[in-house]
Amino acid sequence: MMFWVWNCWAQCTLEYMDVTVLLFGPASTAAGTDRVTVCLESDHTVGSLRDALAAQYPALEVVLTWGRIAVNQKYAPSITVIKADDEVALVALVSGG
Amino acid sequence: MSEPGAIQVVIVDGPLPAHTCENESCAGNAGAVVCFDGVVRRVEDGHDLVALEYEAYEPMAEQELTRLAQDIATTHGLLAIDVWHSRGRIAVGETSFRLVIASAHRREALTAMGEFIDLLKKDVPIWKHAVFATKPLPHCDEFRARNEKHERKQSPDGQ
Numbered sequence: 624m625m626f627w628v629w630n631c632w633a634q635c636t637l638e639y640m641d642v643t644v645l646l647f648g649p650a651s652t653a654a655g656t657d658r659v660t661v662c663l664e665s666d667h668t669v670g671s672l673r674d675a676l677a678a679q680y681p682a683l684e685v686v687l688t689w690g691r692i693a694v695n696q697k698y699a700p701s702i703t704v705i706k707a708d709d710e711v712a713l714v715a716l717v718s719g720g
Numbered sequence: 721m722s723e724p725g726a727i728q729v730v731i732v733d734g735p736l737p738a739h740t741c742e743n744e745s746c747a748g749n750a751g752a753v754v755c756f757d758g759v760v761r762r763v764e765d766g767h768d769l770v771a772l773e774y775e776a777y778e779p780m781a782e783q784e785l786t787r788l789a790q791d792i793a794t795t796h797g798l799l800a801i802d803v804w805h806s807r808g809r810i811a812v813g814e815t816s817f818r819l820v821i822a823s824a825h826r827r828e829a830l831t832a833m834g835e836f837i838d839l840l841k842k843d844v845p846i847w848k849h850a851v852f853a854t855k856p857l858p859h860c861d862e863f864r865a866r867n868e869k870h871e872r873k874q875s876p877d878g879q
Contacts, residue, residue: 647777648847693845696775696780712777712845719774719781719846720758720817720837 640667642705644676645712659683660666663705670693670701676713689716725794725822726800731778731787735814736804746799752826754833758817760810768853771811777845781805784844792836796828801836805846816848 640663651657661675669692677684691698693712694705705711726746745797760772789801791869802820810816819836823829 645777647845648849684802693777693780696777696783698843712780714777714780714845715847717841717843717845718848719776719844720840 638665638667639663640705640707641707642667642672642711644672645710646683647712647715648718649715650683650690650713653682653686654680655682667705668701669699669703669705672705672711673701683713686713686715690714724790725791725798727786727793728800728802729782729789730802731776731782731807733803733806733808735806735810735816736818746822749824750799751820751824752829753820753828754826755813755821756817756819756833756837759815760812762812763852764852767850769812770853771809771848771851772816773809773849773851774805774807774816775847775849776805776807778807780845785840786872787875788836788839792832792839796823796832798823798828799833801832803836807846809851845864 625674628648629638633660641660642663643658643660645658646654646656659676661672661679661706667677672692673687692703693699693714696710696711696712698714760769762769785803785805789803792798793801798821800820800822803817804818807817819833821829821832821836823832
């Protein structure tokens with residue numbers, strides 16, 4: 624009974640969200656495109672996005688080792704919650720100057 | 721904390737114009753104007769370059785450069801910082817980055833110059849891609865080619 628209640632609650636609260644991630648430089652080269660779309664389940668944080676990117680796009684795994692996630696053009700820590708209309712980018716190790 | 725000095729950030733297509741080390745926003749107040757030009761050099765890791773190609777996540781790059789300039793201007797009490805960065809293809813010998821820092825005394829400007837460039841290379845989302853004159857050999861091929869050359873020299877008939 625308890626499991627059934629928990630399962631119903633989990634089903635109701637599970638919210639899938641597609642996040643488009645902009646790619647530049649080495650990230651774009653590795654993935655062969657300038658953007659990818661990632662499906663996030665109930666946890667919509669930057670940390671969860673990193674895990675999902677690595678799982679859904681293995682070509683980005685190396686870039687993710689050093690790369691940082693930017694949300695709305697600012698570097699975002701792992702606990703940042705991503706909203707549906709946020710601009711999200713994978714910023715690979717930079718090399719300007 | 722005092723207000724940062726005058727900040728100008730510009731990202732432009734192609735190489736930067738000929739050298740202009742001036743900053744009008746602090747005319748008369750600056751005792752030091754330090755100018756750094758980043759120029760594309762010919763040799764990278766032992767290979768001949770033709771050019772560097774720069775790519776930027778431009779809105780964020782502008783924001784990061786502005787934030788960086790404001791932080792450094794405030795920390796060192798600078799009068800002004802101008803930052804220019806190229807995007808696109810920049811040939812060997814051309815300028816792709818220029819930083820002009822003005823301050824009342826030289827010490828702050830010189831310290832800020834190194835600090836700014838170090839942080840730019842860590843935080844600002846701009847990437848460069850080397851365009852080589854000839855395709856560089858992968859490391860293993862290069863090692864093998866060098867060994868073969870060495871063995872030819874060592875052999876009695878020089879073949």
